[in-house]
Amino acid sequence: MDKRTRKRLESAGWKVGGTSEFLGLTDEEAAIVELKVGLANAVREQRSRRSMTQEQLGQLLGSSQSRVAKIEAADRSVSIDLMVRSLLRMGLSRKDVASYIAAPGRKRAA
Amino acid sequence: MDKRTRKRLESAGWKVGGTSEFLGLTDEEAAIVELKVGLANAVREQRSRRSMTQEQLGQLLGSSQSRVAKIEAADRSVSIDLMVRSLLRMGLSRKDVASYIAAPGRKRAA
DNA sequence: CCAGCGTATGTCACATCTGACATGAAGGCA
DNA sequence: TGCCTTCATGTCAGATGTGACATACGCTGG
Structure with a gap:
C-alpha cells in the first residue's frame, strides 16, 4: 500500500495498520478494506490509462x-x-475485475 | 448455468438469455448478473461443503x-x-473470492 | 498574483439494501 | 396422514449507499 493510498484511507475514517489488521479490525474487515483498495486502485489506474478526468x-x-x-x-x-x-x-471483463480483487495492492501488468 | 439456477434467477425478476445477454440486457448488466451468480453459487457450495443449513x-x-x-x-x-x-x-480469502468471480458459472475444484 | 483545471471532502434528499418476520412448498419419516 | 426440517418468497421499517451540489486544496501557465 503506498503512502498516498494509506493517507486517503485513514482520512476517510478507516483504521489501517500494516497491510492487514491492527487494533479493532477483524480479519474479515481487513480483507474487505484490502479488496476495496484493490478496486479503488483499479478504477484510478483505468481512468488514468484512458486519460480521463474524474468529471x-x-x-x-x-x-x-x-x-x-x-x-x-x-x-x-x-x-x-x-x-x-x-x-x-x-469495458473490463469479469475476469479483469477478479484479477484486481485478487491483487495484493499496487502493481499490475495489462 | 444449470436449469435450477436459471429458474431462480428468472423468478427473481432477472431477464436472462443464453449465458450472456438477450433482450434489454446490456453487456454490463449481463456481466453483473453472471458475476453475482458466480458468488451465489459460491455461497451455496461453501455452505453445503460445511453441511450447514441456511438458518x-x-x-x-x-x-x-x-x-x-x-x-x-x-x-x-x-x-x-x-x-x-x-x-x-x-473463511475464504480475497483470492478465493476472486476466483469465484472469474469463474464462468458452475464447476470448481478446491 | 491569480485564474483555471483537476481533485478532495462535507452534506443531504432520495434510492436501494438489509434483517426480521410470516408464510408457503417440497421432501422425509413414522 | 400428520409432523418436522429445510429452503423459497413477499413485505416492511430502519440502515446504508448514491448523485448532486458547494466548497476547498494544490498545481500550472500567464
Whole structure:
C-alpha cells in the first residue's frame, strides 16, 4: 500500500495498520478494506490509462466527479457494487475485475 | 448455468438469455448478473461443503435464513458486498473470492 | 498574483439494501 | 396422514449507499 493510498484511507475514517489488521479490525474487515483498495486502485489506474478526468468518468458512469473521487479513495460510503459497475462500464471483463480483487495492492501488468 | 439456477434467477425478476445477454440486457448488466451468480453459487457450495443449513449460516452472518436464501438465489435485493462479506465470513480469502468471480458459472475444484 | 483545471471532502434528499418476520412448498419419516 | 426440517418468497421499517451540489486544496501557465 503506498503512502498516498494509506493517507486517503485513514482520512476517510478507516483504521489501517500494516497491510492487514491492527487494533479493532477483524480479519474479515481487513480483507474487505484490502479488496476495496484493490478496486479503488483499479478504477484510478483505468481512468488514468484512458486519460480521463474524474468529471468525465463521472459522466460515463452517470454520476459525479465527487463520487468518482470517493470511489478512488475507497471511501466508506462507496460499495463494492459501485466499484465493480464502474470497472465493467469502462469495458473490463469479469475476469479483469477478479484479477484486481485478487491483487495484493499496487502493481499490475495489462 | 444449470436449469435450477436459471429458474431462480428468472423468478427473481432477472431477464436472462443464453449465458450472456438477450433482450434489454446490456453487456454490463449481463456481466453483473453472471458475476453475482458466480458468488451465489459460491455461497451455496461453501455452505453445503460445511453441511450447514441456511438458518445456521444466517446466524453466522448475523442475518436470517431468508436472506441467505436470497443470497444463494442471486436475488435483486442482494448486493455484491453482502455476498462477498458472506464468503469472507466463511473463511475464504480475497483470492478465493476472486476466483469465484472469474469463474464462468458452475464447476470448481478446491 | 491569480485564474483555471483537476481533485478532495462535507452534506443531504432520495434510492436501494438489509434483517426480521410470516408464510408457503417440497421432501422425509413414522 | 400428520409432523418436522429445510429452503423459497413477499413485505416492511430502519440502515446504508448514491448523485448532486458547494466548497476547498494544490498545481500550472500567464
